[in-house]
Amino acid sequence: MATDDGLRARKKRQTARRIEDAALDLFDRDGFEATTVEEIAAAADISPRTFFHYFATKDDVVLADYAERLTRVTEVLRGQPRQISSWQALMASFQAVAADYEQERDALLRRFRIMASTESVFARSLQLQAGWEDAVADLLAARHDNSGEPPPARLLAASAVAAMRAALHHWVAAGARASLPAIVQDHFTRLGAGLDRPRR
């Protein structure tokens, strides 16, 4: 064993990457729905059957990095000092992801384009985000030191994901030119301060 970096593992990563690249190119050219798994497999030089050993569904090729993003969020969240509020900790975690996103602006926009035009991919992305909520809520509950009343972990987690999504929406709608971490900070700050502002 101990094959985390042997030839086998390296090849596997390469193949996954090759499939992803081939697929996204085809999606761009022909559209997601019009592209079949058979075509992707041919372009990536594997058999159609093998495709499903790498990705559970066609949708998942587009959303390959969601799992990594989640580990990023949880890592940063775990690293936050216990003195700061849960909300501040959440903001820091999601800003870290926002900073990562900015480094891959084009890939991100490509994904959004596909999501906007393909119901199933969009739905699946929301499902993965719901998984983030679960993980984050658990962490928040654990972060609490059991003295005093517990924070509404579920509400905090759901709100954080909602803020992140609204921020991304805002960023994309404005042409993806502004600073994403700044927008995320703004959204989190508003939510943290309270949404119930009197009219005017």
Added chain:
Amino acid sequence: MATDDGLRARKKRQTARRIEDAALDLFDRDGFEATTVEEIAAAADISPRTFFHYFATKDDVVLADYAERLTRVTEVLRGQPRQISSWQALMASFQAVAADYEQERDALLRRFRIMASTESVFARSLQLQAGWEDAVADLLAARHDNSGEPPPARLLAASAVAAMRAALHHWVAAGARASLPAIVQDHFTRLGAGLDRPRR
């Protein structure tokens, strides 16, 4: 024309209802995935082809009433006085739905059971909720009277849906015995007041 209540329309509603009932019974008995459209069609006394004239996907049978819920939200939201804050208006709208939900506790819990065990249905429900966000955000933007800075409609809408979801989660996790509107009110109030509470 003018056939909104003729024999034709009545029959259509009956058939839709018959399909829904047959499907949910089968889902309860055999599970969602193990039930085929063919079986549902047989139980509802229609052809498999006809099933897809009533429901776009198998998933949609479970989520049939989402569209009605949305119209309920938008109706109540439109009816809110312009003096109250956007957040108060949102709270009122979602509490109306919460009150409706409570009337159909068992049907609602059945749906949650299916969603919890079936990824695709859960994902689809989130997608429909995202549709709520769109509709609500549009309404909020329109509600604003163009004087002063516009409210962050997207953020408000996303937060409201998140609060609703967290409230439902809380309600179900606690055995669905508490008052759902009260829980919704509590969640909205917390969010409205601001989530960024200092530790202790």
Added chain:
DNA sequence: TGTAAAGTTGCAGGGAGTGCAACTATGGCA
């Protein structure tokens, strides 16, 4: 070099969902 484990492939098949064309029922009208 031999052997166990991991990875790949082809095959057969189930089930969702769609387009099309034929058929049937309904609603309105002369």
Added chain:
DNA sequence: TGCCATAGTTGCACTCCCTGCAACTTTACA
């Protein structure tokens, strides 16, 4: 009442996603 246009139903053929299985190939390691 009988006729016609329209709406709804059905069967058929088909595409595609995805899965289990068994045979085969490659890699790791002693």
